[in-house]
Amino acid sequence: MAGGPVPVWKKYTSRPVGIWEKIRQILVLVPNRSSGNPLPSLYRAIPPGARIQEARDYIEPVTIPAGDVIKNPYFKRDYRRNYPQVLGFDQTKVSGLLTLGSAEKPRISIGDKGSKELAAFGSDQIVSLSTTLNTVKPDVIKGELLGTQGEPMVAPSLNKFHWTIMKEQVHGMYNDDTDVYPCRLFTDSKTAERASAVH
Structure with missing residues (x-):
């Protein structure tokens, strides 16, 4: 502590008075050590119970629309339990x-x-x-x-690509106009490559 140790009589703690203080100094190991019990009159800037009138005069602020009690039940404002609702679709x-x-x-x-x-x-x-x-x-x-050409729908993704139907020249199986082998093959092409091919 700056300025050296503080004497025990300067500390804001309770201590014995008179002969009992002399006995305490003889019996304890460190006479300058305080008891550690703070004096309430000096320790508390505002003693407990001194702000009762201020607490009685306190007016709770009203916020609109949360403070409006008409047609405003608690379950509509309880965002802690506002879980996503499961929505199901049958056939x-x-x-x-x-x-x-x-x-x-x-x-x-x-x-x-x-x-x-x-x-x-x-x-x-x-x-x-x-x-x-x-x-x-x-x-x-x-x-x-489905898509406009019958391609499957995919969920939106940051990896942008576009489904295209492979032509006969690419997969080399059967002609697209005939129904000999009615199986279509799909491939994914990147959006950037597709845009460059268009321009």
């Missing part, structure tokens, strides 16, 4: 999307006819997906379910 829902379309590409009729079409894919109905795939238009299969 009836997928068949309804393929037949009637989605909000972006609707194929549903207007009026009562559209209501009847929706009723066919209700929650109490069971529609087979294989039957729907046989009856749906080919442009829906190749435009929405």
Whole structure:
């Protein structure tokens, strides 16, 4: 400590008084060491219980809309339990999307006819997906379910590539116009290479 050790009588700790202090100095190993018990009147800048009136006058700030109690239940604001909800699609829902379309590409009729079409894919109905795939238009299969050329849909990735159907000159199997061997081969080409080939 700067300036040397502080005498025990200058420390803000409790200590004996009078003859008991002399006895303490004789019996202890280090007389200048304090008891370690702080004096509450000197140790606490504000004694405990001195801010009761300030605590009573405290007004909790209200934030909108979190502080609004009307139509604001706790479960809507509890983001700790806001887990991702599992959403499942059965064959009836997928068949309804393929037949009637989605909000972006609707194929549903207007009026009562559209209501009847929706009723066919209700929650109490069971529609087979294989039957729907046989009856749906080919442009829906190749435009929405698959790619425009019938290539499989892939999830978005940082590694950008494009699926292309290999021609006969590349794979050397059969002519694409004949149905002798109806098997198509796919290859992935990088987007940069594809863009350079176009330009």
